[in-house]
Amino acid sequence: MKSLDLCPKLQKSMDIIGRRWTGLIIYQLLQGPQRFSVIESSLPVSGRLLSERLKELELEGIVLREVFPETPVRIQYSLTDKGRALESVIRDLQKWSESWIEPEGSGPEGIPPE
Structure with missing residues (x-):
């Protein structure tokens, strides 16, 4: 693979995962199949x-x-193999966040602003 091929692929993966709520939806589905x-x-x-x-x-x-043909119709969402392959990425982001990101409204080291 040429190094030039990496940038478009990385950009596309960041575009997919970086969309608002997408990472949290994937995180939620890591728990297993779920209904809407x-x-x-x-x-x-x-x-x-x-x-x-x-x-x-x-x-x-x-x-x-x-889609399960029941009455009423049941629809369930789950991660594919491609989706489950994101688990390590999501878990690493979670660990990084816990170490480096302060909750909104907090100052340095978790101290709320005055």
């Missing part, structure tokens, strides 16, 4: 935006959407 309502209730995101992000992740081959 469970994902929606676990994140402070609108149903419309969640639906949009899940469709994008499905088109990228990261999320699998399964």
Whole structure:
């Protein structure tokens, strides 16, 4: 692989994962297959935006959407192998965040501003 080929691939991966709420949706699905309502209730995101992000992740081959022919119809989302391969990336970002990122409204070393 030429080193020039890395930049577009890295850029595309950052574009995918860096979209608002996408990383947290993947993080939520690392727990296993879930219905839309469970994902929606676990994140402070609108149903419309969640639906949009899940469709994008499905088109990228990261999320699998399964429809079960029951009454009422049951739809479940899970990570594909490609999506599960992101677990180490998501976990490393989580560790990095815990060490280096302060919660909003906090000053240095977690001290709230006066």
